[in-house]
Amino acid sequence: xxxxxxxxxxxxxxxxxxxxxxxxxxxxxxxxxxxxxxxxxxxxxxxxxxxxxxxxxxxxxxxxxxxxxxxxxxxxxxxxxxxxxxxxxxxxxxxxxxxxxxxxxxxxxxxxxxxxxxxxxxxxxxxxxxxxxxxxxxxxx
Numbered sequence: 001x002x003x004x005x006x007x008x009x010x011x012x013x014x015x016x017x018x019x020x021x022x023x024x025x026x027x028x029x030x031x032x033x034x035x036x037x038x039x040x041x042x043x044x045x046x047x048x049x050x051x052x053x054x055x056x057x058x059x060x061x062x063x064x065x066x067x068x069x070x071x072x073x074x075x076x077x078x079x080x081x082x083x084x085x086x087x088x089x090x091x092x093x094x095x096x097x098x099x100x101x102x103x104x105x106x107x108x109x110x111x112x113x114x115x116x117x118x119x120x121x122x123x124x125x126x127x128x129x130x131x132x133x134x135x136x137x138x139x140x141x
Contacts, residue, residue, distance in 0.1 A: 016043045019063035028074035031108045034067035040099040055097035064121035068107040082140045091133030101125045115139045
């Protein structure tokens with residue numbers, strides 16, 4: 001299990017935008033599973049939505065992308081680089097994510113070509129699918 005501090009040694013993201021608290025099953029260049037404990041004090045809670053906090057979909061997608069980037073940037077040749085979004089396809093939201101939930105994100109890199117990587121991502125709360133989609137990454141040197 002990678003801790004938040006260990007993840008921060010691989011990903012360039014920092015608070016409040018590091019959206020992975022811990023990770024496991026990291027297979028460099030192939031896959032990773034990450035977790036985010038959705039807290040009541042998250043920066044978006046007061047405004048999305050007052051009285052009924054729901055994690056914004058764009059942040060769920062970003063969290064999944066960070067897990068994909070963790071898999072790609074764990075490769076020795078990618079250490080110290082940045083993985084940028086190059087595309088997002090077929091994203092679907094199936095369940096609300098709220099404070100108190102733990103979001104489990106599973107990303108499998110389906111192919112890579114040069115500086116581009118492609119992955120399939122799923123995010124769950126418990127065993128319920130919350131979000132899924134295809135992500136494309138560009139590795140910046």
